[in-house]
Amino acid sequence: MATCRVRSRRRVRSLLIGLVLAVALLRLAVVATPTAQADRVDDAFLNAVKSKGINFPSPQAAIVAGHQVCNELDLGRQKPDVATDVTNSSNLDGYRAGYFVGVSIAAYCPRHHTST
Template sequence: MFARNGVTKFAGAAIVAGAFGLAAFAAAGTAGAMSSADDNFLTDITSAGIAYDSPQAATSVAHDVCVAFDGGADPVDLGMEIKNETDLTTDQVATFVVSAVHNYCPEYGSLFA
């Protein structure tokens, strides 16, 4: 799945686990340093009904989405992996991934055009 796209299953599992409170992610050096991109991202996912353990954990996982795309992940495969490993709806998964891209790695915006 992810391996053929240059992303390991470990990275996909880390994205899923961290985003939804299944693992603790340390956001070293970011505590208290939230940016406007962070605020926008957190507003987007909160509006979609997505809960998270901490703002730092949620934004860290959003950056992991970008890392997955850096490694060649297919957006559909990434979305399906998140959907299959969480209780999020399809719309919530789409909001999480698209907002991560919009706020942290807009160079991948064309993947959703």
């Protein structure tokens, strides 16, 4: 009977180890998925910005600026006012500043997209 308990404990232990590994792999998959999606969103955003000749010192600086547009809109600022701020704080003309605001909204805060 002692032999059965030893084998049974080993089997339970093996099952528990397998379960822990399965849960760890699932968590890793869940964590990796948003990162992959964020990378695709960032890549699309950077490609759109670059396509209009809007240059930043680094890709990260462009992404931070895009998120800042959303932060300003979250505070209740209006899109034209944010675009004016972009124009005044950069070398972008009104068209490119407005485009940057629009692309930022599409990429990072579609909740601010309104069809007018």
